[in-house]
Every structure is written in structure tokens, then in C-alpha cells.
Amino acid sequence: MTYVAPIAEQRFVLETIADINGIAALPQFESATPDMVEAILSEAGKFSANVFAPLNRIGDVQGATWRDGNVTLPEGYRAAYQQYVAGGWNTLGAQPDHGGQGLPFALATAVMEQLQSANMAFSLCPMLTAGAIEALQAHASPALQQIYLTKLITGEWTGTMNLTEPQAGSDVGALRTKAELAADGQYRIKGQKIYITWGEHDVADNIIHLVLARLPDAPPGTKGISLFVVPKYLVNADGSLGARNDVRCVSIEHKLGINASPTCTMSFGDGDNCIGYIVGAENAGMRAMFTMMNHARINVGLQGVAIAERAYQHALWFAKDRVQSAKFGGGRAPVRIIEHADVRRMLMTMKATTEAIRAITYYTAATVDRAHGEGDDDKRSQATLLADLLTPVCKAYATDMGVELSSLAVQIFGGMGFVEETGAAQHMRDARIAPIYEGTNGIQALDLVGRKLPMAGGKHWRALFGEIRNFIKQLPKAGDLGQLAPYLDDALEALNTATVWIVGNQQEAADDSTAAATPYLRMFGLVMGGYLLARQAVAAEQRLQNTQGDAAFLKAKITTARFFAEQILPQAPALLGPITRGSALLFALDEAQFLVA
Numbered sequence: 330m331t332y333v334a335p336i337a338e339q340r341f342v343l344e345t346i347a348d349i350n351g352i353a354a355l356p357q358f359e360s361a362t363p364d365m366v367e368a369i370l371s372e373a374g375k376f377s378a379n380v381f382a383p384l385n386r387i388g389d390v391q392g393a394t395w396r397d398g399n400v401t402l403p404e405g406y407r408a409a410y411q412q413y414v415a416g417g418w419n420t421l422g423a424q425p426d427h428g429g430q431g432l433p434f435a436l437a438t439a440v441m442e443q444l445q446s447a448n449m450a451f452s453l454c455p456m457l458t459a460g461a462i463e464a465l466q467a468h469a470s471p472a473l474q475q476i477y478l479t480k481l482i483t484g485e486w487t488g489t490m491n492l493t494e495p496q497a498g499s500d501v502g503a504l505r506t507k508a509e510l511a512a513d514g515q516y517r518i519k520g521q522k523i524y525i526t527w528g529e530h531d532v533a534d535n536i537i538h539l540v541l542a543r544l545p546d547a548p549p550g551t552k553g554i555s556l557f558v559v560p561k562y563l564v565n566a567d568g569s570l571g572a573r574n575d576v577r578c579v580s581i582e583h584k585l586g587i588n589a590s591p592t593c594t595m596s597f598g599d600g601d602n603c604i605g606y607i608v609g610a611e612n613a614g615m616r617a618m619f620t621m622m623n624h625a626r627i628n629v630g631l632q633g634v635a636i637a638e639r640a641y642q643h644a645l646w647f648a649k650d651r652v653q654s655a656k657f658g659g660g661r662a663p664v665r666i667i668e669h670a671d672v673r674r675m676l677m678t679m680k681a682t683t684e685a686i687r688a689i690t691y692y693t694a695a696t697v698d699r700a701h702g703e704g705d706d707d708k709r710s711q712a713t714l715l716a717d718l719l720t721p722v723c724k725a726y727a728t729d730m731g732v733e734l735s736s737l738a739v740q741i742f743g744g745m746g747f748v749e750e751t752g753a754a755q756h757m758r759d760a761r762i763a764p765i766y767e768g769t770n771g772i773q774a775l776d777l778v779g780r781k782l783p784m785a786g787g788k789h790w791r792a793l794f795g796e797i798r799n800f801i802k803q804l805p806k807a808g809d810l811g812q813l814a815p816y817l818d819d820a821l822e823a824l825n826t827a828t829v830w831i832v833g834n835q836q837e838a839a840d841d842s843t844a845a846a847t848p849y850l851r852m853f854g855l856v857m858g859g860y861l862l863a864r865q866a867v868a869a870e871q872r873l874q875n876t877q878g879d880a881a882f883l884k885a886k887i888t889t890a891r892f893f894a895e896q897i898l899p900q901a902p903a904l905l906g907p908i909t910r911g912s913a914l915l916f917a918l919d920e921a922q923f924l925v926a
């Protein structure tokens with residue numbers, strides 16, 4: 330079962346939720362005309378389906394292999410990557426100064442979704458490169474940008490992100506990799522990083538590692554971290570490749586999924602000669618790394634969308650094909666399983682939730698575009714605050730849904746879902762990493778509650794809730810759209826109550842608000858999903874009235890928003906109790922009582 334890019338859906342979400350035409354009106358993004366958007370979505374969709382998707386299975390079965398420090402990707406990967414570079418796909422979102430097309434992040438996000446759906450393991454390579462580009466654009470010196478950006482932007486070189494060490498996972502501040510300024514005026518890096526995605530491979534000529542390390546007298550914790558560019562091959566003054574740097578891949582991991590994405594243990598400076606170039610100021614590395622991580626967090630949220638879409642397409646195809654059992658109360662003839670109510674429920678849940686998380690992700694990406702591109706200071710700062718608020722919601726809610734929905738797809742396949750040959754199991758195995766890396770979803774929830782809600786005195790969440798409240802008030806009183814209002818209203822008021830409770834408890838009862846973080850983030854995701862699907866339903870209704878667009882698609886939008894509101898969104902108010910009950914019960918058992926002896 331191959332992949333078909335959902336172009337009509339992506340375009341609709343870009344137009345109605347990301348307001349791509351409004352973004353294209355900002356001077357920085359004026360090339361994102363409707364024709365350009367359509368052409369890019371359609372060509373990237375073909376590329377993803379025809380070049381990346383056919384390699385998904387072979388990547389899972391063969392995986393990346395390590396030998397003597399070199400990593401070999403499965404058959405076809407190098408050629409496919411060369412095609413990706415030749416097609417200019419890597420240049421979409423990067424700034425024009427060094428050869429980027431300067432298109433909106435929201436549009437690059439839609440293209441990245443296609444690549445991720447087609448082949449999640451492969452798409453991690455361009456995804457990390459995009460993060461490295463972002464960090465260098467924002468923080469590197471012009472000289473460093475000059476040397477590294479052009480080839481990262483074309484994709485001829487790829488990028489990595491090196492934070493994790495054995496003792497420094499969620500707690501990045503515990504990292505020990507050292508950096509020291511040598512007599513030649515260059516830094517030397519020494520240490521080991523683990524789990525480095527695409528840290529070594531054979532699909533591109535050079536690998537540019539962005540590495541967090543600590544200078545000799547740096548303060549402890551995150552305040553003493555600096556960021557360095559560490560190229561696999563040093564670069565000569567004329568831009569050609571020079572000597573091999575003192576960095577190597579010691580091993581790769583054997584994993585549950587994304588087998589074609591090499592997850593590397595990297596050793597820097599075994600020969601005391603690993604050269605690094607500082608990005609930004611000494612001890613200011615976390616700020617620079619956050620640029621990269623925020624970008625990556627939205628793109629990882631997008632992996633939840635992408636894998637859910639792929640699993641949905643696969644399960645839908647199976648549900649239309651598989652004949653099993655007569656319909657309950659409907660005679661003896663067996664029917665295709667799509668006719669059974671329970672299978673319908675699973676398919677509708679997949680469809681509605683995938684569309685909800687897509688909307689949240691594109692909306693967040695568009696907010697990042699506005700944070701960069703708005704001319705007015707106030708609008709820029711509002712957009713920055715909103716992007717900050719929504720990034721953890723997007724990352725964690727969308728990736729949790731990626732896992733749940735790919736599991737539902739396996740359920741729709743029945744026994745055939747559990748055997749590997751159908752490929753349904755691969756989606757579920759691949760999806761499982763996304764809630765873990767780029768800050769676990771538990772850490773995202775803490776970030777939302779502890780850092781994001783209190784920002785700017787909470788004016789950003791108040792503004793967002795106010796916007797949703799106004800939207801609900803303006804929904805028609807009757808008809809399909811009117812039916813959405815009470816569900817949205819209940820969910821929003823529960824979110825408001827939970828937010829006030831959490832903010833109020835932050836100082837006096839920190840344990841209570843951290844205990845609430847994960848169910849609170851889920852509630853936030855549900856409300857955003859319900860709201861953005863309802864907005865799509867309103868836009869669909871308007872287009873239907875103007876007889877503009879495909880009527881079947883537009884009517885499905887309204888029905889899908891209703892399904893989400895009536896069948897899924899009621900989970901949000903139901904979470905208010907668990908959120909506001911505090912932490913006491915979590916700690917009521919002694920550790921010894923966890924054991925059943």
C-alpha cells in the first residue's frame with residue numbers, strides 16, 4: 330500500500346488555519362503565492378510518494394549498518410537523497426542570503442509532513458539539517474555562516490544535533506563534553522554523545538555536527554554551555570573538503586523502529602584534535618540550541634501527524650477490502666469491515682484526530698512565521714508568545730496521538746496488523762520514538778506548565794482563550810455548526826478553570842501543578858483540536874455556500890468537526906478532576922509498596 334499526499338487537505342488547512350495568504354502578504358514571504366503553494370505541494374507530494382515512500386519498507390527491514398566507524402544506509406537511500414538535493418527540496422524554508430527560497434515555515438511544514446509520511450526514518454536527515462540551518466542563521470558569525478550555510482541549505486551537507494550524554498538526557502545541563510580554546514585560536518572538543526540521529530552516514534559528503542560542550546571555567550548547569558560547529562571533514566578556505574576531523578561514530582543502536590535512521594554514539598577528540606567553531610558567545614549555547622530545538626519540536630510534533638496519516642491511509646484501504654462477518658442485525662452475508670460500526674468508529678477517530686493535530690501543527694508553524702515576519706512590534710511579540718505556548722502542545726499532543734492512532738490502525742487490520750508483512754506494525758513501531766526524543770512528552774508538559782503559562786503574566790493564553798470564546802459565540806445557533814458550540818464551550822471553560830488552578834498553585838503547591846502537567850497538556854491539545862476543526866467547518870460551510878471547491882470534501886470537513894466535538898472533545902472537561910486533584914495520591918504509596926512480593 331503506497332502513500333498518497335493529502336494535497337487538498339493540506340492546502341485547505343494552510344489556507345483556512347495557517348492563513349498562508351495572509352503570511353504571503355508579509356514582505357518576507359511574498360513568493361508564497363497560491364500558485365506557488367499548489368505547485369510545491371503537488372510536486373513534493375509526487376517526490377515523496379515516488380522516491381521516499383518506496384524505500385520505507387526496505388529501510389525497516391535492512392536498517393542502517395555500522396562497520397569500522399562507517400555507516401551504510403539501505404539500498405537506494407543515497408540515490409534518493411541525491412534526487413532530493415537535486416530537486417532543491419532542502420532549500421524551501423531557508424533564508425535567501427545563502428541560497429534558501431525563504432518560503433514560509435508553514436509551507437515547509439506541509440512538505441516535511443509528506444516526506445515524513447513517506448519515510449519517517451529518512452526524513453529525519455533533512456529535518457535535523459533544517460534545525461542546524463535555523464540555529465546557524467540565527468546565531469553564527471557571518472564567517473561561519475559563509476562557510477557552512479550554503480551547502481547545508483542545498484542539502485549537499487547534512488546537520489546533526491548533539492546534546493545527549495549518558496548522564497545528561499532530559500537534564501541537558503548535566504552534560505560533560507569539554508571545549509577548550511587552543512593556542513591556534515580554535516576550540517578543541519572532547520567527549521562522547523549518545524543517540525545522535527544521522528550522526529554518521531553515506532548519503533552526503535560532509536556532516537556538520539552542532540555540539541553542546543562546556544568550557545573550563547563555565548558555570549554549572551545550562552548557564553555554562555556553549556555551542557560548537559564540528560564538521561566531519563574540515564573545510565578549506567575555498568570551500569572544498571579538507572582533512573578528516575577527530576570525530577567518529579563508535580556504534581549505532583538497534584531499535585524498536587526508524588531502523589533506517591542511524592542513531593549514533595559519537596566520540597569527539599579521541600586523538601585530542603577535534604576542532605570546533607563556536608556559535609554565538611561563550612556560555613550562550615543553550616539559547617542557540619533552543620532555536621534549533623523549537624524548530625525540531627514542531628517538526629517532531631509533525632511526525633505524529635505524518636505517521637497517523639500514513640497509518641490511516643493504510644487502514645482505510647484494508648477496511649474497504651477485507652470482508653468479514655455479517656453486519657449485526659443485517660442478514661447473513663459477510664460485508665467489508667468498513668461497514669461495521671466499530672471499524673467506522675476507529676476510522677473516524679483516526680481521520681478526525683489526524684486532521685486536528687495537523688491543524689494544530691500548521692497553526693503553530695504559521696505563528697512562527699508571524700513571529701519572524703510581522704512588521705509591527707506588538708504583533709511580532711504576540712506571535713512569539715503564542716508560538717512559545719503552543720510548541721509543547723504541538724510536540725506532545727500530536728506525537729501521543731501518532732502512537733494511539735497507529736495502534737488503532739493495527740487494530741483495524743486485526744491479526745494482519747500484528748504480523749510484519751502488511752507494514753501496519755512498522756508505523757506503530759516508528760511512531761513510538763516521537764513522544765521520547767526532542768524532550769520527552771513529560772518534559773514538554775512541564776515546559777508548558779512551568780515556563781510557558783507564566784510568560785508575560787499569562788496574557789497570551791488569556792488572548793487565545795478569548796479568541797476561542799468569541800469564535801464560539803459567533804457560531805450559528807442552529808444546524809450542523811450550531812451543534813458544535815456547547816461541546817466547545819464546555820471544553821474551553823474547563824481549560825480556563827484548569828489553567829487558573831495551575832497558575833494559582835505554581836508558587837505554593839508546585840508538586841500539584843507538576844502532577845497536573847500531562848493531563849493538562851492533553852486537555853489543551855483537545856481544545857485546540859476542537860477549535861481548529863470547528864474553524865475549518867465554518868470555512869467549509871462558507872465555501873459550500875459560494876459553490877467554491879469540492880462539495881464532498883467540504884461536507885466531510887463539517888462532519889469530521891462534529892465527530893471530534895461530540896465523540897472526542899468531551900474527554901477535555903472530564904480531565905478537569907484529575908488535573909485539579911493534586912499530587913498527594915501519586916506519592917501516597919511508599920516505594921516499597923510498589924512491589925507485589
Ligand SMILES: Cc1cc2nc3c(=O)[nH]c(=O)nc-3n(C[C@H](O)[C@H](O)[C@H](O)COP(=O)(O)OP(=O)(O)OC[C@H]3O[C@@H](n4cnc5c(N)ncnc54)[C@H](O)[C@@H]3O)c2cc1C
Binds near residue numbers: 491584762766769
Ligand atoms: C532514536 C533516538 C534518537 C535520538 N536523537 C537524538 C539526537 O539527534 N540528538 C540528541 O542530542 N539526542 C537524541 N536523542 C536523545 C533523546 O532526546 C533522549 O533520549 C530524551 O531527551 C530523553 O532522555 P533519556 O533517554 O536520558 O531519558 P531520561 O531523561 O532518563 O528520562 C526517563 C524518564 O524520566 C522522565 N523524566 C526525566 N526527568 C524528569 C523530570 N524532571 N520530571 C518528570 N519526568 C522526568 C522522562 O520524561 C522519561 O519518562 C535520541 C534518542 C533516541 C532514542
